[in-house]
Amino acid sequence: MLISPAWAQASAPAAGGGIESMLLIVAMFGVMYFLMIRPQMKRAKEHKTMVESLQKGDEVITAGGILGRISKVDDQYVTVAIAAGVEIQAQRAAIQTVLPKGTIKTIQ
Numbered sequence: 001m002l003i004s005p006a007w008a009q010a011s012a013p014a015a016g017g018g019i020e021s022m023l024l025i026v027a028m029f030g031v032m033y034f035l036m037i038r039p040q041m042k043r044a045k046e047h048k049t050m051v052e053s054l055q056k057g058d059e060v061i062t063a064g065g066i067l068g069r070i071s072k073v074d075d076q077y078v079t080v081a082i083a084a085g086v087e088i089q090a091q092r093a094a095i096q097t098v099l100p101k102g103t104i105k106t107i108q
Helices: 005-010 017-052
Strands: 059-062 067-073 077-083 086-091 095-099
Touching: 017 095, 059 077
Parallel strands: none
Antiparallel strands: 059 067, 059 095, 067 077, 077 086
């Protein structure tokens, strides 16, 4: 009485929308993979390779932003000299960047 039959009929779903919506979901997953997942996996692989190749004498930046020269390398930790007579211990994974040799000139 209060709702006209024309409004009730307009709410029926259109036929054939199943395949198109499935293709849209697959396409969105493909875009997400190539824009987000794949580059992140590539960065993680490069960081793992860099961490495995750390050696004594490398000049590094830690994840906290501390610059220093590696003075000792263990399986899980590295000792980083940040000033003359000042050394800190950090996890190998906390090393963010390896700098070119000669970048840090103040550490003896």
